[in-house]
Amino acid sequence: MKTEKLYAKTMATMVQFEKNTSDQLPANSRQFAETLFDSIRKWHKSDVCAVLYTTSELPETVQVVQDRNSTPVLHKTGLREWELLLGGNSTVVLKKNDGHLISKDYTSWVFIPVLAKKKVAAAVIMARAGGRMGSAEEEAGLVLSQFFTTALKRIRKTNKRFRTYGDDIRQQVLLEAQASAGLQSVDFPGLARAVDYGSGTGSDFSIVYRPSADSLIACVGDITAVVHERQKAFVFMNAILDYLSGMPLDALQILMKMNESLVRRRSEWYISAVLARYLPQDHHIEIAGGGNAGALHFSHADMNLREYTFGVAAGVDSDAEFFMSKIPVQTGDIVCLYTDGVYCARKRNGDPFGKSDLADTVRKNYFLGADDLARKILEVLREKEDPSVDGDDRTVQVLKIE
Numbered sequence: 585m586k587t588e589k590l591y592a593k594t595m596a597t598m599v600q601f602e603k604n605t606s607d608q609l610p611a612n613s614r615q616f617a618e619t620l621f622d623s624i625r626k627w628h629k630s631d632v633c634a635v636l637y638t639t640s641e642l643p644e645t646v647q648v649v650q651d652r653n654s655t656p657v658l659h660k661t662g663l664r665e666w667e668l669l670l671g672g673n674s675t676v677v678l679k680k681n682d683g684h685l686i687s688k689d690y691t692s693w694v695f696i697p698v699l700a701k702k703k704v705a706a707a708v709i710m711a712r713a714g715g716r717m718g719s720a721e722e723e724a725g726l727v728l729s730q731f732f733t734t735a736l737k738r739i740r741k742t743n744k745r746f747r748t749y750g751d752d753i754r755q756q757v758l759l760e761a762q763a764s765a766g767l768q769s770v771d772f773p774g775l776a777r778a779v780d781y782g783s784g785t786g787s788d789f790s791i792v793y794r795p796s797a798d799s800l801i802a803c804v805g806d807i808t809a810v811v812h813e814r815q816k817a818f819v820f821m822n823a824i825l826d827y828l829s830g831m832p833l834d835a836l837q838i839l840m841k842m843n844e845s846l847v848r849r850r851s852e853w854y855i856s857a858v859l860a861r862y863l864p865q866d867h868h869i870e871i872a873g874g875g876n877a878g879a880l881h882f883s884h885a886d887m888n889l890r891e892y893t894f895g896v897a898a899g900v901d902s903d904a905e906f907f908m909s910k911i912p913v914q915t916g917d918i919v920c921l922y923t924d925g926v927y928c929a930r931k932r933n934g935d936p937f938g939k940s941d942l943a944d945t946v947r948k949n950y951f952l953g954a955d956d957l958a959r960k961i962l963e964v965l966r967e968k969e970d971p972s973v974d975g976d977d978r979t980v981q982v983l984k985i986e
Contacts, residue, residue: 587720594724597624598731610739613637614647617706620698620732621649624708632657632690632713636666637706655689657711669695669707675725679716692716696725698732705736772800774984776954778962780925781977786814788923788977789821793829798865801829801838804921804981805857805877808897817853820845835861835870836908839898843874843906846899855898858921862913862983869919869983872908874898876924878939882946884916889943917985918946918957925976926961929969937965954984 601623610616617635625633634650634657646666648658665685669676676695678686686693690711698706708728710721770792777790787808793801803825807817824845828838839859846853856875862868871879875897882889896904913919922942929937945964949957958980969975 590720590724594727597728600624601732601735605735605739613639613706614649616736616739617647617649620706620708624710624728625651631710634658634709634711635706636709655687657686657690657693657709669697669704672697675722675729677717677719677722677725679718681711686711689713694721694725696729696732698729698736700733700736700740706732708732770794770800774954774986775800775802775982776958776984777804777979777981778958779977779979780962780966780975785977786818788925788979789818790979790981791822791825792981793826795829798863800862800983801825801835801859802862802921802981802983803857803859804923804979805855806875806923806925806977806979808854808856809852813851813853817851817855820849820853821855834908835859835872836906839872839874839906839908843898843904844902847902851899853899856894856924857898858892858894860919860921860981860983862919867912867914869911869913870908871911871919872906874904874906878922878924878927880918880920880939880943880946881911881913882918882920882950884918884950885914887947887950889947891939891943913985915985916950918950918954919983919985920946920961921981922961923977923979925978926965926980929965929975929978930973931968932970934970937968941965941968954982957984958982 601619604619604623610619614637617637621633621635632651632654634648636646636648636658638646646658650657675697678693678695681688681690681692686709690713692715693709693711694717696708696710697704698708710717772794775792779788779790781788787806789805789807791803795801805821807814807821809817824842828841833841838861839857842855846855854875856877858871858873858877858879860879861870871892873879873892873894875894877894879892880889881892892909895906927937927939927942931937942961945961946957949960952960961980962978965978
């Protein structure tokens with residue numbers, strides 16, 4: 585190919601790529617490879633184009649985009665065979681094809697890498713069935729390599745900005761939903777909750793149901809999921825607990841069915857939760873939980889306080905074992921449910937606020953009503969914590985038996 589004509593074709597390829605990405609940017613490796621292929625395949629009508637790339641799902645296999653009507657370009661698609669070229673980061677012209685990597689139907693070919701962080705993210709192969717490629721194709725390949733590398737950097741930067749913007753919107757929606765749920769009130773004697781969602785993680789939740797006039801179900805938890813999945817998990821938890829609370833199930837059965845539902849969804853959601861079911865006429869409260877949420881019971885009769893800790897979080901294992909404690913309660917007793925953001929807060933001396941600090945706060949303030957006690961717990965925590973350390977969401981649910 586004459587140098588002038590090759591230059592014109594190279595410029596036309598770059599213009600075509602800009603047109604292809606002007607309306608919609610490639611969102612992943614496959615789309616970028618397809619855009620490359622569509623832009624460069626007419627570089628020379630006697631040449632056959634293929635674009636190579638790898639994916640995180642199949643990191644050891646070279647994926648190929650090529651015209652279906654032409655003879656397959658690649659002879660080998662294993663990553664190891666291509667390591668020398670993929671690790672070289674430079675345009676290479678093979679004037680004579682030995683058939684090791686490229687089909688013997690082609691006599692000559694050029695390797696044009698597209699780099700990301702100094703590593704090959706994709707590569708264009710132009711294979712020629714008749715004649716040989718030379719220095720002109722190598723120079724054009726170098727120009728295209730630099731152009732596509734710069735374009736990929738710009739595309740990734742723009743996509744990241746859009747993803748960040750989208751994540752910000754989703755995070756704001758999540759925080760608003762979380763705050764709204766935290767402000768909902770259920771009219772039940774001696775029930776109160778206090779929340780501090782200032783960390784912005786959007787992971788804690790506090791849900792209360794009153795299935796009947798003489799029953800109460802309360803659940804406090806912490807969702808482990810990526811930001812854009814937390815909103816789905818939050819909605820799911822509201823829906824599943826709303827459904828299960830209306831069934832004749834004890835606290836353990838509710839937790840087990842919640843775990844089954846989470847595992848069955850096969851979502852990367854893990855829920856640390858503690859659930860309490862209270863039937864005043866039975867003078868008992870049931871407590872079941874999983875993960876790093878916690879609970880405590882303060883007995884007004886003997887001034888003793890017992891803490892409850894749990895094992896695996898919900899959503900991890902369909903065969904996970906959960907346990908339930910059925911606790912006799914009477915007037916003046918206090919049951920407190922809380923997330924790990926409460927007892928893991930870091931104090932000024934470097935120690936965690938800890939469950940012992942939480943227990944001491946309850947003992948010293950047991951005479952307070954539920955509302956005042958819930959607020960007092962977070963107030964004491966804020967007084968003792970190191971403000972320079974990033975905190976977590978904090979949720980406290982208090983039930984004082986009346």
